[in-house]
Amino acid sequence: xxxxxxxxALNEKKINATCGMxxxxxxxxxxxxxxxxxxLLINGKLRYSELLRHIPDISERMLVSQLRELEADQLVKxxxxxxVPPRVEYEMTDLGRSMExxxxxxxxxxxxxxxxxxxxxxxxxxxxx
Amino acid sequence: xxxxxxxxALNEKKINATCGMxxxxxxxxxxxxxxxxxxLLINGKLRYSELLRHIPDISERMLVSQLRELEADQLVKxxxxxxVPPRVEYEMTDLGRSMExxxxxxxxxxxxxxxxxxxxxxxxxxxxx
DNA sequence: CCGCATCCGACCCGATACTG
DNA sequence: CAGTATCGGGTCGGATGCGG
Numbered sequence: 554x555x556x557x558x559x560x561x562a563l564n565e566k567k568i569n570a571t572c573g574m575x576x577x578x579x580x581x582x583x584x585x586x587x588x589x590x591x592x593l594l595i596n597g598k599l600r601y602s603e604l605l606r607h608i609p610d611i612s613e614r615m616l617v618s619q620l621r622e623l624e625a626d627q628l629v630k631x632x633x634x635x636x637v638p639p640r641v642e643y644e645m646t647d648l649g650r651s652m653e654x655x656x657x658x659x660x661x662x663x664x665x666x667x668x669x670x671x672x673x674x675x676x677x678x679x680x681x682x
Numbered sequence: 683x684x685x686x687x688x689x690x691a692l693n694e695k696k697i698n699a700t701c702g703m704x705x706x707x708x709x710x711x712x713x714x715x716x717x718x719x720x721x722l723l724i725n726g727k728l729r730y731s732e733l734l735r736h737i738p739d740i741s742e743r744m745l746v747s748q749l750r751e752l753e754a755d756q757l758v759k760x761x762x763x764x765x766v767p768p769r770v771e772y773e774m775t776d777l778g779r780s781m782e783x784x785x786x787x788x789x790x791x792x793x794x795x796x797x798x799x800x801x802x803x804x805x806x807x808x809x810x811x
Numbered sequence: 812c813c814g815c816a817t818c819c820g821a822c823c824c825g826a827t828a829c830t831g
Numbered sequence: 832c833a834g835t836a837t838c839g840g841g842t843c844g845g846a847t848g849c850g851g
Contacts, residue, residue, distance in 0.1 A: 573792020574716040574785065582711055584824075587703040601833055612825060617834060639831085639832050648795065656703065658787035663702020666777065713844070730813055741845060746814055768812050768851085815850075823842075830835070 577655065580626050585611055585619045590645075591660070593629065594653060598644040628652070706784065709755050714740055714748045719774075720789070722758065723782060727773040757781070 581587050585608070592599060592607050599607070605616055620643060623629040628649040634640040710716050714737070721728060721736050728736070734745055749772060752758040757778040763769040 572716075572720050572789045573794070573796055574720060574789045575713075575792070576796040577788045577792035578707070578711065578716055582707065587701075587707055591701050591703060605833095610825095612827095613834070614826085614836095615824065618824090633833095636832095639834085641833060651795070652791060655787040655791045658784040659706045660701045660703045662781060662784045663704070663706035665702070666780070667702055667705040741847095742814070743816090743846085744844065747844090762813095765812095768814090770813060813851085816848085818847085819845090821842105821844085823840105825838105825840085827838085828836085831833090 580623075580628065581652070581656075583619060583622075585615055586623065587656075587659075589616075589619055589623065590628070590649070590652070590656060593643060593645050593649070594656065598642050600640055600642045604643065623649075709752075709757065710781070710785075712748060712751075714744055715752065716785075716788075718745075718748055718752065719757070719778070719781070719785060722772060722774050722778070723785065727771050729769055729771045733772065752778075 581590060588608055588611075589604065592604060596603075601616070601620075604620075605611065605613065608616070620629060620631070624631050627646055630644055630646045630649075632642045632644070634642070710719060717737055717740075718733065721733060725732075730745070730749075733749075734740065734742065737745070749758065749760070753760050756775055759773055759775045759778075761771045761773070763771070
């Protein structure tokens with residue numbers, strides 16, 4: 554069963570990435586990666602159920618799979634505590650932490666430029682193209 | 683209804699994006715967006731056929747569709763020159779240019795941390811998970 | 812030269828149910 | 832608590848061919 558780890562985690566192979574951008578984006582590019590990374594960056598260390606609670610719309614399946622990919626890419630470290638109620642904690646690796654400036658840049662730009670996503674205004678859409 | 687233009691361009695609606703990251707990533711997130719943006723940022727202004735040549739593996743369909751999405755997101759400006767052999771040029775908008783620091787951060791991290799993607803050694807694949 | 816339409820496969824992602 | 836298994840839909844992206 555050990556093939557499961559590397560199969561879906563390496564979509565970066567599809568991206569030749571003229572520059573390194575494609576590579577970096579392939580690591581954080583999914584729907585959930587950025588969110589997970591962000592939580593881990595802020596909180597430092599979180600267990601599975603905490604992540605699940607913090608990211609309301611994510612399913613167990615998705616959380617696990619994304620976590621596994623991040624782990625395979627060595628961005629996140631998984632720690633299993635051998636206790637009676639199992640406890641597993643996730644935290645950023647050094648490599649993951651090295652992403653912090655990049656993630657901040659992205660977050661910063663996004664915060665500054667996103668228009669109303671949820672309650673978007675109806676009439677503001679027609680730019681002069 | 684004319685929703686064709688903005689339908690696929692706005693997958694950011696799916697991403698509630700706890701932080702702005704999800705929004706930003708949704709704009710540059712596809713397989714080709716980053717590459718296209720990068721070319722435009724470096725070269726300043728490029729016509730369709732030039733982009734096509736610069737990005738070897740992209741198909742016309744993909745190039746056009748990605749360009750259209752970038753245009754809809756107001757990251758790229760499209761200029762049609764009414765000439766006998768049609769000429770269309772693409773360039774970054776101000777909004778697009780505002781991405782430059784962010785794109786640089788991403789590219790920088792990617793360049794620094796990517797391992798051999800293209801000519802990756804065959805035996806080195808099975809890391810210790 | 813620039814662009815669009817259609818078909819189609821691959822992958823992403825969600826829901827549900829089950830296990831150690 | 833922390834996963835795994837299976838099913839299935841939706842979207843992304845590639846090939847080909849046609850239109851302005």
